[in-house]
Amino acid sequence: MRIFLPILLLTLTCKNSWAYPEFIGYGYSSCLTCHFNGNGGGALNDYGRALWSAEIASRWAYDNKVSNEQIAESSGFFGKTQLPDWIRPALKYRGASVSTNAFSSQQSNKFYNMQLDANLTLQNNLDGKYLFSLTYGHIPTPKVRSTNRFDFQLREYFLRVEPITSWWVYAGLVEKVFGIRNIDHTSYQRKNQGFSIFPSDDEIAYSQGLILHKVSKTWETSLNFFTGHPLAEEALKYKGGSLMHDFEVGDNKRMSVSVLSGKSELRQRQMLALSYKQQVAPGSAFMFEFGGIRNTVLASNEIKTGSYTFVEGFLLLTRGYHFRSALERHNESFSTGSEDRWRFVNGLLFFPLPRVEIRTDFELRKTISESNATDDVWGIQGQIHVSL
Amino acid sequence: MPRMMSGAFKGKSMSVSSLKKILASLVISFSPLYSYASSSLGIGYFSWTEILDATGAGTFKGFSSFYGNSIYYRYNTRGSKDFIESSILVGKYTSVFPSFGLYTTENKNFMGLMSSYRKSLELSPQVYISAGPLILLRNVKYTAPIGYEVKSGSDLNLGLLAEIQFQLTPKIEVKQSMGTLFFKARTFWSLSLGYNY
Numbered sequence: 001m002r003i004f005l006p007i008l009l010l011t012l013t014c015k016n017s018w019a020y021p022e023f024i025g026y027g028y029s030s031c032l033t034c035h036f037n038g039n040g041g042g043a044l045n046d047y048g049r050a051l052w053s054a055e056i057a058s059r060w061a062y063d064n065k066v067s068n069e070q071i072a073e074s075s076g077f078f079g080k081t082q083l084p085d086w087i088r089p090a091l092k093y094r095g096a097s098v099s100t101n102a103f104s105s106q107q108s109n110k111f112y113n114m115q116l117d118a119n120l121t122l123q124n125n126l127d128g129k130y131l132f133s134l135t136y137g138h139i140p141t142p143k144v145r146s147t148n149r150f151d152f153q154l155r156e157y158f159l160r161v162e163p164i165t166s167w168w169v170y171a172g173l174v175e176k177v178f179g180i181r182n183i184d185h186t187s188y189q190r191k192n193q194g195f196s197i198f199p200s201d202d203e204i205a206y207s208q209g210l211i212l213h214k215v216s217k218t219w220e221t222s223l224n225f226f227t228g229h230p231l232a233e234e235a236l237k238y239k240g241g242s243l244m245h246d247f248e249v250g251d252n253k254r255m256s257v258s259v260l261s262g263k264s265e266l267r268q269r270q271m272l273a274l275s276y277k278q279q280v281a282p283g284s285a286f287m288f289e290f291g292g293i294r295n296t297v298l299a300s301n302e303i304k305t306g307s308y309t310f311v312e313g314f315l316l317l318t319r320g321y322h323f324r325s326a327l328e329r330h331n332e333s334f335s336t337g338s339e340d341r342w343r344f345v346n347g348l349l350f351f352p353l354p355r356v357e358i359r360t361d362f363e364l365r366k367t368i369s370e371s372n373a374t375d376d377v378w379g380i381q382g383q384i385h386v387s388l
Numbered sequence: 389m390p391r392m393m394s395g396a397f398k399g400k401s402m403s404v405s406s407l408k409k410i411l412a413s414l415v416i417s418f419s420p421l422y423s424y425a426s427s428s429l430g431i432g433y434f435s436w437t438e439i440l441d442a443t444g445a446g447t448f449k450g451f452s453s454f455y456g457n458s459i460y461y462r463y464n465t466r467g468s469k470d471f472i473e474s475s476i477l478v479g480k481y482t483s484v485f486p487s488f489g490l491y492t493t494e495n496k497n498f499m500g501l502m503s504s505y506r507k508s509l510e511l512s513p514q515v516y517i518s519a520g521p522l523i524l525l526r527n528v529k530y531t532a533p534i535g536y537e538v539k540s541g542s543d544l545n546l547g548l549l550a551e552i553q554f555q556l557t558p559k560i561e562v563k564q565s566m567g568t569l570f571f572k573a574r575t576f577w578s579l580s581l582g583y584n585y
Contacts, residue, residue, distance in 0.1 A: 280554045281512035286562060311579060313554050313564060315515055325552050325564050327579050342435065344566065344577050364566075364575055366453075368435060370495045373453035373484040376437055376574045 021180050022314035022324075024277045025285035026055065029246075029254050030220060031181070036088075036121055036133050038168055038213050039222055039244075040181045042156055043090045043119040043133060044387070046126065049075040053354035058320025061353055075354055077388060085126050090119040091388040092137070099380040114383070115139060117155060131160040139197060153231060156206060170211040177211060177224040177244045178258045179273045180289050182310065184361075188328040188343055189289055189310035193271060194238065194262075203238045203264070204229055219247035226262065235265040252279035258291075268296040283316025295332075304333040314349075322349040324361075339369035347381075357385035428462040428561060430582025432475070437574040438541030440483050445535055450485035452540040454498065454526070460580060471506040471518050481528055483540065500526030504549045514555040522549040522567055524576070542571035549576070559584050 021031075021040070031040030034048025044052065050072035062071060074080050077089050094114040101107050117137030124130040135156040158172030175181070175195070182189050185197050185205075194203035209226035222244045228237025240262025249255050256275045262268070273291030280286050289310040296303045312326040328343040347361030363379040433456075440450040456479015463472045477500035506520030524545040530538035549567035556562060561584060567576040 278556065280514040280556065284512065284515055284554075286554045286556060311562070311564070313552055313562070315511065315552065317511075323552075327564055327577075344564075346566065364577070366435060366437070368453055368455045368482075370480070370482055371484075373437065373440075373451040373482045375451055 020183055021277055021287060022183070022285045022312070022322075023056070024252055024254065024287075025279045025281070025283045025314055025316065027252055027279065029248070029252065029277075030215060032168075032213075032215055032220075036128065036131060036160065037156075037158065037170070037174060038160075038215065039170075039175070039177050039211065041175055042135060043088070043092075043121055045128070046076070046088070052351065056320065057351040057354045057356075058318075060320070071354065086123055088121040088123070090117075090121070092117040092119070092386070094383060094385045096381065096383045100377075102378040102380045104378070113138065127162075128160065129162045133158055133160070166215050168211075168213040168215070170213065171209075173206055173208050173230065174211060175205045176207050176209070176226050176242055176260070177222040178242050178260045178271065179244070179256075179291065180275045180277065180287055180310070182312075183349075184326070184345070187310065187326070188308055188330040188341065189291075192308060192330050192332075193260075193291070193293060194269060203236070203262075203267075203269070204232070207238065217248075219245070221245045228264070238262045238264045238269075246275075250278070254278070263298075266298060268298060270294040280313075281316070283319075283322070285312075285314040287312045287314070304335075306330070306332040306334060306338070320351045323347075324349050337370055339367050339372065342366045342368060355387050357383070357387075359383040359385075426464050426584055428460075428464060428582045428584045430460050430462075430561070430563075430580050432458045432460060432563075432565075432578045432580030434458050434475075434477060434479070434565075434576065434578035436569060436576040438569075439572040439574075440485065440530075440538065440540040441572075442485060442532070442536050442538045444533075444537060448485050448487060450483060452481050452483040452528070454481045454500075455479050456498075458502070458578065458580070460582065462582070464584075469508045469510065471504070471508050471520070473506070474501065474503045476500075477502060477526065483530065483538075494530065496528070498526055498528050500524060506549065506551065516553040516555075517551065518553070519548065519550040522547045522576075524569065541569070541573040545569045545571050545573055547573075547576065555584075 028034065032038035034044055034051055035041060036043050036045050053075040054068040054072035076082060093116050096112045096114045097109065098112065099107055099109045115137060117135050119133065119135040121131060121133040137155045138152050154173065156173055158170045158174050161169045163169060178193065195205040197205055207226035207228055208230055209224055212223045214221045224242045227239050240260065242258065242260035244256055244258040246254055246256035254277050258273045258275065260271045271291060271293050273289055275289040277285060277287040292305065292307050294303065294305045309329040312324065315323040317323055324347050326345045330341045331338055344364040345361050347359060350358040352358060359382060361381045363381060365377040367374055435455040438452040438454065440452045442448040456477060458475040458477045460473055460475040479498060481496060481498050483494045502522060502524045504520055504522040506518035508516050508518035510516055524547065525543065527543065532538040547567050547569040549565055551563050551565045553561055553563040561582045563580050565578045569576055
């Protein structure tokens with residue numbers, strides 16, 4: 001019976017995830033604690049692996065005699081077998097099943113191999129003062145500009161240096177810095193801001209660039225200059241900069257302000273966001289982000305200024321098992337008649353075993369406008385994530 | 389003089405306090421469930437969709453989208469873990485018949501009232517989930533083309549409502565609600581921010 005639930009959920013249906021800002025509920029407010037990339041996402045460092053195994057994931061597979069420390073010791077790539085400090089490999093797979101127009105006659109189901117990544121991180125020592133990380137992997141074929149060149153690619157690579165204590169410099173292909181790195185890449189808080197993982201839009205999350213990151217106990221700041229994705233067409237290379245300042249406003253309460261400005265040959269985008277996240281109970285968190293987006297189509301000089309809202313409640317049910325409820329809104333333009341697109345997501349986020357994540361989401365989409373009324377649209381999404 | 393004023397206020401304060409004690413004892417005497425109670429007042433954003441019907445020479449189906457802002461008051465009976473909540477809804481409704489040439493869109497103001505009685509579960513002192521029946525009243529009047537009658541949902545609708553509520557501080561709460569409406573309507577949802585007192 002113990003194994004029944006995870007197996008059942010494996011057959012369910014989804015999304016991609018990179019980092020878990022919700023873990024402020026566990027008292028972890030900085031991404032640097034768990035990730036080689038201090039702004040979140042990508043491969044986990046030793047502490048992140050141990051944390052996932054010994055604090056976040058369920059213990060159901062372990063005997064009571066096995067301590068959390070022993071579980072943490074087994075969290076390495078080869079389990080208990082220790083690798084030299086200078087090398088850290090990782091493998092990651094995500095499979096997702098998506099049902100669109102669920103509960104209707106137009107329901108369609110599709111399974112995606114979302115991610116199959118191999119990562120290698122080399123560092124001078126466990127402190128990682130000098131570190132190089134490279135991720136090669138697969139992402140799904142984009143829907144619009146269908147081209148196989150994106151199927152397997154260098155997903156992320158960066159050189160990280162800490163020239164002065166608590167000052168970090170990243171150079172390479174990394175995710176742009178802006179706002180909360182929500183675990184759902186289809187979120188209206190990421191997709192409309194140019195942080196898609198699919199190269200089907202004009203702009204995607206990853207870009208070559210340089211990041212200066214200062215981390216202090218009560219605040220951190222990231223300054224990012226980016227020059228576009230190396231595989232993008234020249235006209236779509238999005239160049240610019242962003243700044244994010246995150247600061248403590250109370251115990252396990254963080255607020256941040258982000259600005260981004262960038263331009264390709266086709267479009268200019270400027271964004272501003274105010275974000276907030278806090279622990280509401282051990283393992284549970286609340287997050288909020290409100291932002292403005294100004295898009296300019298350069299050829300026609302058409303300007304649209306809109307906004308978005310993101311609210312998420314993250315609830316620890318019991319160790320390894322969480323409930324997530326998110327409400328998102330996006331409005332492309334403040335002008336009268338512009339529609340508000342809403343998305344209400346309720347789902348479960350499980351870590352039934354160390355290295356394993358299972359997610360199911362029930363999604364309600366609705367468009368509200370002064371000139372149109374449509375039926376509710378439901379979606380069911382599920383994901384299995386294995387990270388070795 | 390200040391001392392007198394102070395005394396006067398002190399006396400008044402005591403009398404109010406005494407009155408509160410008497411009322412509290414009455415409440416406890418007549419309803420042991422209400423051993424402890426507090427209230428919440430807040431504002432929210434809501435939406436739901438109703439199925440729109442036009443009947444006359446032919447039958448046409450469409451949708452009415454209701455959305456707007458609400459003000460809610462909730463009585464929290466912590467002893468019995470029951471929530472009694474009422475909201476005033478003020479917003480707009482947009483109705484569309486996608487395949488009805490004579491009648492396409494309306495965008496009008498409406499007002500409504502919603503009440504719910506919910507059993508709650510305190511998952512932690514900061515997190516509550518609750519569920520229970522709801523009753524929704526709203527007044528809308530469609531302008532129907534000659535020879536047709538147009539209506540959506542029901543003026544009085546019943547349903548079930550589930551909520552998750554986070555206490556950001558002991559005084560400030562955020563809650564997300566989702567519910568079903570039984571009569572020719574779809575999912576109700578809302579997001580609210582409230583103050584506990």
